[in-house]
Amino acid sequence: MQKNRKTIAKKQKHTKKSIHHAGKEKETAGLVRRDDFTILNLGEKTIQSPLTAKQNFVDDTQRVLYNIRLNSQKKVHSIKEIYKNSFEKSGPRKKIFFQPSSTKVGIVTCGGLCPGMNAIIYGLVRQLWNRYEVKNTIGIRYGYRGLSNNHVTPIRLTPQKVEDIQFLGGSILGTSRGAIAAKEIVDNIVKNKINILFTIGGDGSMHGALAISEEIFRRGLKISIIGIPKTIDNDIPYVITSFGFETAVEKASETIMAAHKEARGHENGIGLVKVMGRNAGYIAAHATLSTGVADLCLIPEVPFSLSGQQGIITNLVNCFKKSSSAVIVVAEGAGRDLFKTPSQKKDPSGNIQYRSESMDIGLLLQKEITKSLNKKKIKFSLKYLDPSYFIRSSAPNCFDRVFCTRISQNAVHAGMSGKTSMLIGYWHGEMTHVPLRALSSQLKRINPIGTLWFNVLESTLQ
Numbered sequence: 001m002q003k004n005r006k007t008i009a010k011k012q013k014h015t016k017k018s019i020h021h022a023g024k025e026k027e028t029a030g031l032v033r034r035d036d037f038t039i040l041n042l043g044e045k046t047i048q049s050p051l052t053a054k055q056n057f058v059d060d061t062q063r064v065l066y067n068i069r070l071n072s073q074k075k076v077h078s079i080k081e082i083y084k085n086s087f088e089k090s091g092p093r094k095k096i097f098f099q100p101s102s103t104k105v106g107i108v109t110c111g112g113l114c115p116g117m118n119a120i121i122y123g124l125v126r127q128l129w130n131r132y133e134v135k136n137t138i139g140i141r142y143g144y145r146g147l148s149n150n151h152v153t154p155i156r157l158t159p160q161k162v163e164d165i166q167f168l169g170g171s172i173l174g175t176s177r178g179a180i181a182a183k184e185i186v187d188n189i190v191k192n193k194i195n196i197l198f199t200i201g202g203d204g205s206m207h208g209a210l211a212i213s214e215e216i217f218r219r220g221l222k223i224s225i226i227g228i229p230k231t232i233d234n235d236i237p238y239v240i241t242s243f244g245f246e247t248a249v250e251k252a253s254e255t256i257m258a259a260h261k262e263a264r265g266h267e268n269g270i271g272l273v274k275v276m277g278r279n280a281g282y283i284a285a286h287a288t289l290s291t292g293v294a295d296l297c298l299i300p301e302v303p304f305s306l307s308g309q310q311g312i313i314t315n316l317v318n319c320f321k322k323s324s325s326a327v328i329v330v331a332e333g334a335g336r337d338l339f340k341t342p343s344q345k346k347d348p349s350g351n352i353q354y355r356s357e358s359m360d361i362g363l364l365l366q367k368e369i370t371k372s373l374n375k376k377k378i379k380f381s382l383k384y385l386d387p388s389y390f391i392r393s394s395a396p397n398c399f400d401r402v403f404c405t406r407i408s409q410n411a412v413h414a415g416m417s418g419k420t421s422m423l424i425g426y427w428h429g430e431m432t433h434v435p436l437r438a439l440s441s442q443l444k445r446i447n448p449i450g451t452l453w454f455n456v457l458e459s460t461l462q
Helices: 002-019 022-029 079-084 117-131 143-147 182-191 203-219 245-264 282-291 312-323 361-375 388-392 398-416 451-460
Strands: 063-065 086-089 104-109 136-140 196-201 224-229 269-275 296-298 325-331 381-385 422-427 430-435
Touching (some): 104 143, 117 136, 136 143, 196 398, 203 224, 245 269, 245 325, 282 296, 282 325, 296 312, 312 361, 361 381, 398 422
Parallel strands (some): 104 196, 269 325
Antiparallel strands (some): 063 086, 086 430
């Protein structure tokens, strides 16, 4: 084992040497291959960490395996292969890159609202102030727009300023959608003399953070960009669970139970609940499993039809025969092929607006179910519930507040040690470092032949 650690350390040392010249490397062959989980460093860590000697320090050779399953048919990987197929473990380092007393930190929240955004801000500010004694932290207003040439003045963040915000929904910094040119953002990062920027956002925001990192490398600047994945849909690659997801499932489950009770109160009652999930049906699937009352779960990853032997209408009629009621849970991005003229409307971030009337799967199901059952002369009652914005603005539950604290602490450790162009991941119960470039061309979706979807089918019997 000791020999293995030395081998990894040797590779890490070689990797660091090339990373310090990442700007030049980018011009020739890209930062690093996408499937390489090597984390970029701004330079050698020479400053003793202000954390106590009793701290459980982590070094860069400690790894978290990408795949923990054992396949007896495959040979044991070499140390080189293990390194390539594993993540760097998060945690405090004995030596850090930035001098705390002269470090200025920026925090920005981007994209749609999500439970826990304020809890992340709270955790970052307290960790910086109390553990690293960084007294100069500013909050960027209204997302990346706050780093544009027409920005709103940032606000100074202190432990007193963020007191108790971990219990609040929304973001005290505000947010926005839409892309701002990386050059313009870096100009304003430099103008504000920011050394570390923590970007809290979803997939689009992380790609924006990568573009910012690349512009920083091109200029040869020593500025750290640390991403904190925020996706209520839980669809960022290499992150098993993102903050706010547990709260979203809990709130969606409450709505499903309300729909269930409403449906049972009527002859042939139908409770139709639409939840978030533009491209991935994780909220729909988990909320279906958590309640156990849904008869149909419809997600973007699995096509379905309205008519026919396996269609929605046939399933509903069968439900009426068994229990005189039915509950349908549908993700907002499901059933796209059912729209004759799909909407091309997009939000400022470039995402298709599935909430527009011409692409609202909930409204379509409500219309088609009503038309089909009336044609069959079946008496029914249908209630359509869409709790999406209520869920987005909800305060985080206990699990998410704990999770946000852990993410924030590890994000600060990474930033202060000079890590950059990375996000804080969560993999097999461990906090990890994931390079932003690894997100390129990667999709996190429910596998239609995987265990999670099989569990849903066993629950709904659809």
